[in-house]
Amino acid sequence: MNNSKYVVGIDLGGTKILTAVADMEGEILAKVKRPTEAKKSKDIIFANIKETIYQVLEKADINVEEIAGIGLGSPGPLDVETGVIVNPPNLELKDVDVEKELSEFKVPVFLENDANAAAVGEKYFGSGQDTKDMVYITISTGIGAGVIMDGQILHGADSGAGELGHATLDPHSDVQCGCGNYGCFEVLASGTALSRRGREAVKERKDTMIADLVADTAEIDGAVVAKAARKGDKIAKEIIDEVANYLGIGLANAINNFNPEKIIIGGGVTDSWDLFAEKVERVMKRRALDFLVKGKEITTSQLGSEIGVKGALGVVLLRLEK
Ligand SMILES: [Zn+2]
Structure with missing residues (x-):
């Protein structure tokens, strides 16, 4: 029986990471923010990302096994098909396979560039509905x-x-x-x-x-x-x-x-x-x-500073629909 009922969205920015968990209808249950430490290293950036995921799940009282997918909105350039962040100017990341980095969650990870994710955010949560x-x-x-x-x-x-x-x-x-x-x-x-x-x-x-x-x-x-x-x-x-x-x-x-x-x-x-x-x-x-x-x-x-994280959630919902 598939009891995956929730999706995680991550807005990875040059200064902060904003992560949210939502149900399959897009209802947001909890949000967590922390600094990216973008100039440090890939390991530190991804340790920060994982920390926000665990924190947001705890806040919403959800088990890791109940997650159906993770959406990650990131500055480009990136490759959506292979899920690789290529070399964004403001992040110390080069040719990073995001599904591999987040493999401990054992769910599909959908990568999207931030402007595309924002468009999806408008489609699911904003004036593009x-x-x-x-x-x-x-x-x-x-x-x-x-x-x-x-x-x-x-x-x-x-x-x-x-x-x-x-x-x-x-x-x-x-x-x-x-x-x-x-x-x-x-x-x-x-x-x-x-x-x-x-x-x-x-x-x-x-x-x-x-x-x-x-x-x-x-x-x-x-x-x-x-x-x-x-x-x-x-x-x-x-x-x-x-x-x-x-x-x-x-x-x-x-x-x-x-x-x-x-x-x-x-x-x-x-x-x-x-x-x-x-x-x-x-x-x-x-x-x-x-x-x-x-x-x-x-x-x-009208989505303000939450457009990125709402977009990342929308990206998972959109990709899981297929
Ligand atoms: Zn130009």
């Missing part, structure tokens, strides 16, 4: 995306499908992206773009209050630019407008490429989305094909 085809885009210091097509995660040959952040939006741009290319969606429309444009405006001595809101220009980030715009600063508003234009183009590309029912926006930008929304929608509607964009909505994620 009523959708089959959906694109989740996280806009913070970078831009990442997860694509759900026909209810399944779109992976591609190297588990890298949906890298929308590295679509070239301006071939003439001289702004270099972390990927080495110039003019990527990510460098033109992320929080990093807002802070770069804010600093440039101050350096060029434009008539703006942006510099007055910080002690040092190095502190100018997206939130500072948004704050200045909210106070009526003309230059800050222009920067928001410029970034919103690129966001509209990027989202139109997502609509034309994937034909989603819904686009869900997550990440730091959601705090000031009201400043962007109108322009983004206008540009998106103008640039996407009419029959694809008609009646489609952009919504912002």
